[in-house]
Every structure is written in structure tokens, then in C-alpha cells.
Amino acid sequence: MKTAREWFDSRGWKAFAFQREVWKSVAQGRSGLLHATTGAGKTYAVWLGMLQALVKRHPPGRTAEPLRVLWLTPMRALASDTTRALTLPLTALAPAWTIGQRTGDTGSAERARQDRRFPTVLVTTPESLSLMLTRENSREELAGIEYVVVDEWHELIGSKRGVQAQLALARLRRLNPGLVTWGLSATLGNLEEAMHVLCGEGLQPEPALVRGRIDKKLVIDTLIPKDPGRYSWAGHLGRQMQLPVVEEIDRSGTTLVFTNVRSQAEIWYQLLLEERPEWAGTIALHHGSLDRGTRDWVERGLKEGTLRAVVATSSLDLGVDFLPVERVLQIGSAKAVARMLQRAGRSGHAPGRDSRITLVPTNTMELIESAAARAAAKEGRVEKRDPPSKPLDVLVQHLVTVALGGGFFADSLFEEVRTAWSYRQLTRAEFDWCVAFCERGGESLSAYPDYHRIKQDEDGAWRVPDRGIARRHRMSVGTIVSDAAMQVKWMSGGTLGTIEEGFIARLRKGDCFYFAGRLLEFVRVQEMAAYVRKAAKSKGIVTTWGGSKMALSTEMGDAVLEMMQAAAAGRYTQPELKAARPMLETQARLSRIPTPDTVLVETFRSREGFHLYVHPFAGRHVHLGLASLLAWRLAREKPNTFSLSVNDYGFELVSADEFDLASVLDLGVFTTGNLLHDVLESLNSSELAQRRFREIARVAGLVFTGYPGQPKSLRQLQASSGLFFEVFRKYDRGNLLLSQAEQEVLNQELELSRLRATLERINSRELVHVPLRHPSPMSLPLMVERFREKLSTEQLSQRLDRILRDMEKDEQRAAR
Template structure:
């Protein structure tokens, strides 16, 4: 390809020109920065051309430094992605310009799906550019010759950085980058993101605190139309609860798919995806073979078939979860439907970007509410997206379980000296506040197992030699460590297989344990009959009956984000003034007007408190609009503080908007209406006292124990059951609690419960906001439209579906009779 190649980006511009394309200004900006040896973060709309902005800049710089010859260059660039499916798609995109500009250079793909033959080929000679995941990169760091293989890496790209930054996988990536910077001090690092609210911080986390020259934040602004609309139910009604409108949206969704090209139907959880796949087939049986299901528990071959069908446009619709959230390039997709609330502005925009995934094409997401409050959420989400109110993603602060794993990794990969590794680890953002005492404790824990495991040789994982270098000497320790690398922890899964032996996918052991022989359940879009369990596999046959249950997975429900909940309250404020602007608020008008008539509509400046007396006892409803995680801690805190003043027993219920406390014995609500109970004084003590904090910490410790390598998931073909893993982690927890009280992993478990499960900082902020709002107390004659969903949440815990339906029918009948009297 001939071109004048004197300026930075010339190779890149020439390649684009050869395809009839012109680079955007932000792409040229990235090319210039890469040519200057600068790291940075590129934030641009999905489908705007981020991949070619960074990759062509890197390729251009490499061609200047290493003019292509007959032989392939050794490993020079690593492209990290958070998903295996995304890795495969990215590799294809990177390969096109590589073949044209440097035909002899090579590209490799290394993930958990890479065959042993391909790995062996790479081991003999690494490719010029490697597309991989954080886990696979960490595995490369365990190799004795890892430094020799990776020392030539000059460029690293972290794709979909917003998906990694807030998790322990992101911390794992930070530590890997710190090691690569030690191998190659001039390492250039770039992150790609489409939906982030804290861009400056995200860039610092990626590039390290001492990057020189300073990193560059590039905003890729191009004209890209984002259409956000709502599929409104014909009769939302005056009362609603979780899932109330769900099945009623079946035909409207089917009609939308019929009017569109290839459509992605997103749900938030796998069980909901299974349900909606069945709803589509029930409405249109002739669509069998033309619609598909995609989630992370399905067999890889099935997922790849679905992804290929989306790329080729041969599928009419795919029902999916977050397994298709990220930037896999599905050009034929025209529409995205989001069933239920996306719970966050960033997630909604990310999913919208799966349609119109190319510059100049509009992206469209249609929100499908499953209850009337989600209609209000839909309008709020559109406004928040238009105003750019996108959620922040904050990195975890010094997770020591990840550090334990990393220290053993580096000891395997050639060894380390403590002073040098402390300096290296401290250069990673999440460990910038790590003290030397904490680091020394972790090293000692890896060396001797802490104060309580010294008698057990298998926990003496690293050994210090006479030169002060720590290494792994035991082959068994090395094998177990390599098998356990990673920070993704889930409950033990069993394979689902036909009696013939064909694998369908995986399902959590806890669900299978509840089934009896002959029970039927929907999975992978099929109705299956459970036959037996053998060797961690559940054997099934196609069911002849036409009814079954839907599997439940342990993934927790997503909580409403602060940005979206604030936007919802602003919508409610307009309704409180009698303003129902837009089709969504007009559709929700009957419910909102009923709420106003029976109680009050919550607003940003008010805190709605409702009191109600029933045959169950005294009910108290509070609506902070802080999300279900905060409300869990808040409900427990308020109940504990109320019972401390006046001994009592409370039942609780929560959702994203508020909480319910109910007691058979009467209680004084004055501490609530006076706001005294919202004090932040002794908050940490009171929160821990109000919850079964020991159980919460023990559950969190299970994950920590597995990441830190204390508990092994077993060997290939010999996985441990969930019961075995729980028993092992529980034993460690009790041993540390009784005999090693200073164990920092126990402290981490408590900190993670407070920061992640209960969101203590957000709880404190919520209490502060509640004190600044004017309390509005409403005495209810019967449940309001906002309190009824909380009642339903509590009923679901103890009533069957039929009993719940009868109970609701009676409540609604009584309310209607009372209103007409």
C-alpha cells in the first residue's frame, strides 16, 4: 500500500483511505498521542470507531519502529477484553489491517476456550499481537520464562474498561499492568469505554498514578442518534407490583419484533430470559428456529451459533442477558428491547449501542416496563441519558485476596524480592494506600499460612531462598494455583446433559438439588424432565408434559443507581404538580393520581412516610429512593433502632423505591417523623448489630477464600460440590476467627459486606439526605400504589403463586369497594 508515511498516523490513514473511509478527528488525536508514547483513555459512543482509533495508532507506531521484514515480529501488543466472545470478535477486526499493512506479522487468541494445540503453538513462538483476557494474561505471568516472553510488549489495550474497572478483575488487570511496566518501563496503555461517569479517575486507575508523559483523555464525539422510547401497556392500571405487567406485554413485544429487522431482547437475569423466550414461542410457534436464547449458562457451541446468526442476520430475534452487553459487532441488529428497568443509565446506553453498531447509524432501545413504576423509570432514563448523567465505576480498595493470588503468581513466574514487589504493587491504583505492614502480612500468609495454618505444608506456598528471592517450590501448589487463577467466583455449577451424553449447558447445584425425579423445568429454551444426578452432571430428557418451572440463579437483583433514582424523583415531582409531560407519565397518570389521592407523591425535597394498620399489625413505609442494597441495610437499621427504644419484632420488605416494617405489636413512629432515627452516629456499630453480620461475613469470606487460593474448586473432571466448598471455607473462617483474630482476610470480608452488599457509604449519604428532606406523613386507609408492591414482595416469601393471587385479588377488591363507598 503506497502512501506518504512521514507523519504519525500515515499508515493508518492510508489503510482507511484504501477502504474509502476518512478518519474522525478523535481517531487522529489518538494516533498522534500513541506516536508520542502517551497512554490514555478513549471515551466514545458505541459503534463510533474506537477499536480502529487505538489499534491503527499502535500498528502505525509499530511499523515505524519495526519495518516489516520476512519474519514475524515477536509479541509487541496485548489486547485485553473482559469476555471470550468479545475476544474472538475483536481478533477478527484487528486482523484485517494487520494482514494488509504487515502480512508477515501474526495475531493470536488466548482465552479459556483456546485449544491446547493452539496454546502449544503460541508457546513455541508468541504472535506479534495477542488478544486475551485478564485471567489468561495472569496465567502467562506464572511461567518461568514469562519475563522473556513479555518483555517486548510495548502496548496494552483494555477494551470495555468500564466493565472491568469496578471489579476484582479490574484489580487483577491493574497488577498485571504493573508487572508489564516493570518489564518495559515505557509501556503505552490505552483503555476504551463508551459509558463512564468518572473518566479522569478511570484513566488514572488504568495508567497508574505516576505515568510520564501524562496520559490523555480523548472524547470521541461524533453525531450519533440515540433513540430511547417506551412500549406502553394498553391499561397500566391504578395499582401495580413487580412483574404485574410482564406477561401482558407479550403481544406488544411480538408485534414490535414483527415490524423490525433483527432484534435483541435484553432481560436482567437468566431466568427472565428463559421465560421471555417461551413467551415469544407461545405467541408465534412458527418462529422456532428463527429466534434464539443467549446467556452465560448455555453451552459454548450454542452461544457461538447464536452469535453467528446475529452477525449474518439469519435470526429474527435473540433473548439475551448481559452475556451480549459488550461490544461484539452485530451489524444486522436494528432494534433493542429492554424488558424491565435497566436499573442504570450506563447499562441502558450500553445495550442501546448493540443496535446501529456503526458510525452514522442510529441506535435505538425500546423500554418494556413490567410494572407501572418502570414506566416512570423509562421517562427518567431517557432524560438522564440526554443530560449525560452516567454512573461512576469505582475500583475496589486494596483487596488482599487478589494480592495473595498475585504474590503466588509472581513467585511462580521467576520469583520476587519483597522490596521490589512492594514498590511494583503500590504503583497499581487500588494498592496506592497499601502499607508495608499489610504487604508483609500477605507475604507471610503466603509463606506460612498465617498464625493458624503453619502446621500444614500445603499452605506454605512460597519459599524464600538464601538470596532473598521468594519462589514456589512445590509442584502441587503450582498446579492448584494455576487452576484457581481468576477472580470470578460463582456457586458450583453442574452440567446439564441429555441421557445420550450431549451437553446443554450448566446450572447451579442448588437448583438441581431441589428437584425430584420426574420434575420438569425450562432450560436453554427447552422443557426438560429431570432424571438423575451423577458425577456433577444432571441428566435430563425432553419432557412430554407441557408445564415446568424456571431455574433460578444466585445472581443478586440489580439495584437502581443513584443517577436514575434521582431522575425518577424529578419525574415524580412534575406529577405532584399535575404535570404529566410525555407519553410515559400520561400512561402512569392513573397510578400517580391514585397515589396522590390516597397518600402523597414522593419528590426530591420530601421524604414520604406512610402508616397503615391491618390485621397483620402496624405497617410503616419509608421511601428514600436509594436502591434495594441500601434499603436492605436501612430497613434492618431502622428496625433495630426502633426495637432498642421499645422491644419489638419486625418483618421487613424492600424494593428500589422504599422499605416496609411491619409488627404485630404497635410501635411509636415519632423517631421516624422527627428524623432522630436517621442519625449517622454509631452507624457502623448499629448496622453490624442490626444484621446477621456473621452470616454475611461468612458468605463473603467464601469468595475471598477461593480467590486467595485457600479453597480449591477441584481438578478438571473432578470438581468439588457447592457443599464441599462451603464447608471448607466455613472451616477456615472459624479457624481464623478463633485462632488468628488479626487475619486481614477476615477484615476484608467485613469491609466488603459493608461497602458492596450494604453500600455503607451510600447508606450514610442516604441518611444525610433523608434528614434534609421534609417528612410527609400519610395515614393510609388501605395500601397505596407505592406500598402495595412492598406488601407483595413480603407475601412472595411465604405464599404460593395461587395463594398470592387470591390474596391480592381480595386486597384490590376491598380497596375498590372502599373508594366507591
């Protein structure tokens, strides 16, 4: 019988050194992390090593082996692709062994077959694995698992889904101490830590970190606009890039056009069709809100090469294998080196093929970001992903899961949970609080039986005593929390996808909107579904979704400042810097160009009042916290009211009354002293914590989203979580989920650690203050961000035209 290596060689493939290294490590029984370029052959590096070891340990016969391998994927769309790749060598080496998928898309008949007997190899998701742990006989079914592979580990590690996977792996290791775990990743900066988060600490033998280095050419270039101009703001160049993008697609093979948000994907799909109506049917749209059938059709078209282009969001970021894709276009900045590299890898997705990504700036600063991203990628400055620290909502959910799956003893489970990286510092008091919370809902919910989810038997084991509670828990397993969504359905029948309830609530009968690449007319809402028909009008609004915009990463912010420093020194060597030169020279003439050694502070007087601009280049999330902090500290010195505006490069404070700049210029308001207290005081921290608590309440099982066909509305979910929040605040101040909500606001929304680091950097740099006669190219975009909140598009355009005309006239007078 063939060995796995012989099967590999028989296909005319030559193994890379990193693949041979993984095969050797797996044969030695080592866990590990494989970090290699997208499309380099990571799947077979791990799979063939495991398959070879399994065949040797369990010589194939005429019957299938029980469940031996779990392959975890972060996206359902990857499951089918992965299954096909794993099946080829499995069929050749162990034809009687079986392989299957278990995700949210798996049909009831297939689930029933698996319930009777799991396949030898199962491709699944973290959520489906947790559901498997709720089965009463889960210990017997899962104890035979010898290998677990976590694909796209970089996508999971920094989220609660990654924590969910950590807890599941801790359980599997308890069932089989010899479990071998491997992670696959293409874009991670903190590899050693990422490996230990996945594999655990103190393993024997030591886990292996394998870096896959192959000669794969990566081309990162930029579509340069003809006239970037001296001033620019978010979206300023968007329409100007329409024809260049169309021309790039026209002269390329199959192309992926990535945007950062779904509304932008809808807009660009319409822009392509507007310029090339004849492309209808050969270009497509793909994002997470579209109907599953539509997304499957698009993915098949990409695989078969029948589509000219697909406009997509992060829904196509990950490792689905689309060999026909030759080009990737990124509309706007990817905001992070890792995200850009991940998307670049969608082209040339095979060993020996070049990958190419072309960046399409939508404003002049994104030209500079493009050059910075290329330089950072060349130097390997990839962002690290930090795992969350002991999220108790995930632990509460896991406790009920394990209680359903045969029950648990507290002492034993505490030690098990602490082997998961995110809970390595969990105290016994915190664990006991979580158990008590599952038992009776904390101090304030003890009178309500629905929150008595676990009960201790006479033998000391904790189990779920109620079938209704068990059913609701199984339906709520998971950590993906989004706003309530409504299905969008044709009046004539059929589903287009889902849209957030908040957007639908703003529509009136007859309103038209773009969704799923179509112009639709809203008819009515019935039973949590929005019914539509094809619009007779020619225009409509673009569907919008909640959620914050992607923020500039620290690595990208530093790289952009380095490009600005080159421009300040007169070195316009990059094509992007040459194109941005008019803007940068205008900035230098009216103000100063920011550099890594300086912090630029600009002030300006207008009819609105007194403007303060600060440009730390730390990303919009940090700038929001920083702007709120400075406004609060300045108002504490002298009562005042401020309007705020932020973008990725800086922030603006505006007040009707002029304020004393002394504490700004002497860095007094930038101190890190009493930072936590001042940040909480400067924001409506209670409102932010309550919003965050909505997610925590749903993950922890306090709020049930409804049975199939009977979903609860967003208003109902918000009301339920808001009620719990208020009850806990008044009657259960020691509730640890409240503390978690506050910590998540600080660490995730405001990025407190980055905010502190930004303040420290400001204090270590030279502060450069420039009083402005006119808004500079760096300050005008912040004005535009603020105007957008209160002006229509037409009013905004008129306001900007007047500002720019006044500046031109003044500069002409000065020149005379």
C-alpha cells in the same frame, strides 16, 4: 508500503476527529483513555495508531516480530470479533506478523504453538494474562510488549478482575517502563479517575483523555401498555406486554431482547414461542449458563442476520459487532443509565447508523423509570464506577503468581504493587502480612504444608517450591467466583449448559423445568452432572439462579424523583407519565407523591399488625441495610419483632405490636451517629461476612475447586471455606482476610457509603407522614414482595384480589 492512515483511507472511510487525536497521542508515546459511543470506531482509533508506530519502529521483514501488543478483553466472546478487526490492517501493513487469541476457549494445539513462540499481537483476558505471568520465563517473554489495550474498561474497573488487570499492568511496566496503555470505554461517569486507575499516576508524558463526539442518533422510547392500572407491582404487566413485544419484533429487522436475569430470559423466550410457534428456529436464547457451542451458534446467526430475534442477558451487553441488529428491546428497567446506553449500542453498531432501544415496563413504576432514564441519558448523567480498595485476596493470589513467574524480591515488588491504583495506600505491614500468609498460611495454618506456597531462597527471592502447589495455583487463577454448577446433559449424549447445584438439589426424579429454551425432565445426578430428557409434560418450573437483583442506581433514583415531582405539579408531558397518571393520581389522593425535596413516610394498620413504609428511592441494596438499621434502632427503644420488605423505591417494616413513631417523625432513627456499629449490630453480620469469605477464600487460594473432571460440590466448597472462617476467627483474629470480608459486606452488599448519603439526604429533606386507610400504589408493591416469600402464586393472586376489592368498595362508599 502503505501507512495505517492510507489503509484506512483506501477503504473509503473518513477519520473522525477523535480518531485523529488518538493517532497523534499514540505517536507521541502517550497512554490514555478513549471514551466514545458504542459503534463509533474506537478499535481502529487505537489500533491503527499503535500499528503505525510499531511498523515505523520495527520495519516489517519476512519474519514475525515477537510479542509486542496485548489486547485485553473482559469476555471470551469478544476475542474472535476483536481478532478479526485487528487482522485486516495487520495483514496489509505487516503480512509476516502474527496475531492470536489466548482465552479459556483456546485449544491445546494453539496453546502449545504459543508456548513455543507468542504471536506479535495477542488478544486475551485478564485471567489468561495472569496465567502468562506464572511462566518461569515470563520476564523474557513479556519484556518486549510495547502496547496494551484494555477493551470495555468500564466493565472491569469496578471489579476484582479490574484489580487483577491493574496488578498485571504494574508488572508489565516494571519489565518495560516505556509501556503505552490505552483503555476503551463507552459508558463511564468518572473519566479522569478511570484513566488514572488504568494508566497509573505520575506518567510522563501525561496520559490523554480523548472524548469521541460523533453525530450518532440515539432513540430511547417506551412500549406503553394499554392499561397500566392504578395499582402495580413487580411483574404485574409482564404477560400483558407479550403481544406488543411480539408485534414490535414482527415489524422490525433483527432484534435483541434484553432481560436483567437469566430466569427472565428463559421465561420471555417461552412467551415469544407461545405467541408465535412458527418462529421456532428463527429466534434464540443467549445467556452465560448455556453451552459454548449454543452461544457460538446464536452469535453466528446474529452476525449473518439469519435470526429474527435473540433473548439475552448481559452476556451480549459488550462490544461484539452484530451489524444486522436494528432494534433493542429492554424488558423491565435497566436500573442504570450506563447499562441502558450499553445495550442501546448493540443496535446500529457502526458509525452513521442510528441506535434505538425500546423500554418494556413490567410494572407502572417502570413506566416512570423509562421517562427518567431517557431524561438522564440526554443530560449525560452516567454512573461512575469505583475501583475496589486494596483487596488482599487478589494480592495474595498475585504474590504466588509472581513467585511462580521467576520469583520476586519483597522490597521491589512492594514498590511495584503500590503503583497499581487500588493499592496506592497499601502499607508495608499489610504487604508483609500477605507475604507471610503465602509463606505459611497465617498463624493458624502453619502446620499444613499445602498452605506453605512460597519459600525464600538463599538469595532472598521468593519462589514456589512445590510442583503440586504450582499446578493447583495455575488452575485457580482468576477472581470470577460463582456457585458450583452442574453440567446439564442429555441422557442420549450432548451438553446443554450448566445450572447451579442448589437448583438441581431441589429437583426430584420426573420434575420438569425450562432451561436452554426447552422443557426438560430431570432423570438423575451422576458424577456432578444432571441428566435430562425431553419432557412429555406441557408445564414445568423455570430455572433460577442465585445472586441479587440489579439495584436502582443513584442517578436513576434521582431522575425518577424528578419525574414524580413533575407529576405532583400536574405536568404529565411525557407519554410514560400520561400512561402512569391513574396510578400517580391514586397515590396523590390516598397519600402523597414523593419528590426530591420530601421523604414520604406512610403508616397503615391491618390484621397483620402495624406497617411503616419509607420511600427514599435509593435502590434495594441500600434499603435492605436501612430497613434492618431502623428495625434494630426501634427495637432497642422498645423490644419488638419486625418483618422486612424492600424494593428499589422504599422499604416496609411490619410488627404485630404498634411502636412509637416519635423517633421516626423527628428523624431520630435516621441519624448517622454510630452508623458502622449499628449496621453491624442490626444485621447477622457474621453470617454475611462468612458468605463473603467464601469468595475471598477461593480467590486467595485457600479453597481449591478441583481438578478437571473432578470438581468439588458446592457443599464441599462451603464446608471448606466455613471451616477456615471459624478457624481464623478463633485462632487468628488478626487475619486481614477476615477484615476484608467485613469491609466487602459493608461496601458492596450494603453499600455503606450510599446508606450514609441516603441518611444525610433524609435529614436534609422535609419528612411527610401520611396515615393510610388503604395501601397506596407505592406501599402495595412492598406488601407483594413480602407475600411472595410465603404464598404460592395462586394464593398471592387471591390475596391481592381481595385487597383491591375491599379498597374499591370503601372508595365507592366514601364517594357517596
